[in-house]
Amino acid sequence: MLNIGCHLSVSQGFENMGKQILSLGGNTFQFFTRNPRGGKAKDIDKDDVDRLIILMKNNNFAPILAHAPYTLNPCSANERTREFAFETMADDLKRMELLPGNMYNFHPGSHVGQGIEKAVPMIAEVLNTVMWDEMSTTVLLETMAGKGSEVGSRFEELRTIIDLCDYKDKLGVCLDTCHVFDGGYDIKDNLDSVLDEFDKVIGLERLQALHLNDSKNPLASHKDRHEKIGEGYIGLEAFERIVTHPALKGLPCCLETPNELDGYKREIELLKSF
Helix, strand or coil: CCCEEEECCCCCCHHHHHHHHHHCCCCEEEEECCCCCCCCCCCCCHHHHHHHHHHHHHCCCCCCEEECCCCCCCCCCCHHHHHHHHHHHHHHHHHHCCCCCCEEEECCCECCCCCHHHHHHHHHHHHHHHCCCCCCCEEEEECCCCCCCECCCCHHHHHHHHHCCCCHHHEEEEEEHHHHHHCCCCCCCCHHHHHHHHHHHCCHHHEEEEEECEECCCCCCCCCCEECCCCCCCCHHHHHHHHCCHHHCCCCEEECCCCCHHHHHHHHHHHHCC
16 A cells, blocks of 8 residues: 655644545645744644544554754754754654654755764754654654755765764654755666665665655756656656555655645545556
């Protein structure tokens, strides 16, 4: 069974997102914990969340993903920006305990000229501060495209962050198909080799979720511009191999393609047809 969904708006509440994804043919979804550009998160209606939990249980949902805001940068050279990362992640992870057993995805950040060697320990420091032993949420480092000074476009960078973290058992990776392709990993023609490298460097047991996005740009472009499934440089045949690959079976897959809900419905139906 393919665990498939898409990114949804939380503006109408948590139960509504669950009902929306069911109407689209999915059984998982992703949402922003707050405005993607940052700011204070809205208060959570616990009754609404509890209704979502019941709906998920009754409909065999896979784990869902909460996505941190894009402005979160735990390895910034600016002290206030780093403080925002601490504050936001700590608050988000506390709130995620209302949705126990799910996942929290974030972009590792940009070193803004400081260099990877300085940035990676800073990211691990934030994780070591905001995570705790009893938390039920799995924190996911997202693979990045490598635009500008982004950290996380190479598997080795993610592995080093994990190695420096005190809570390794609660850390995983979300592989974004557009990002890894733009970052130079050829999932179009050499998927097995890319997964073998991931396994060698990080370990496939750390791969906990997928973002399914085609790319508007060719391999190793380091651009990060998502395209609809089958309409970009990765192509439809590659996505058939991805969603049917034994090593990826059972992972929650979330679409982040440039679509409205009807477009997501078509893509979900297409991917499930494989």
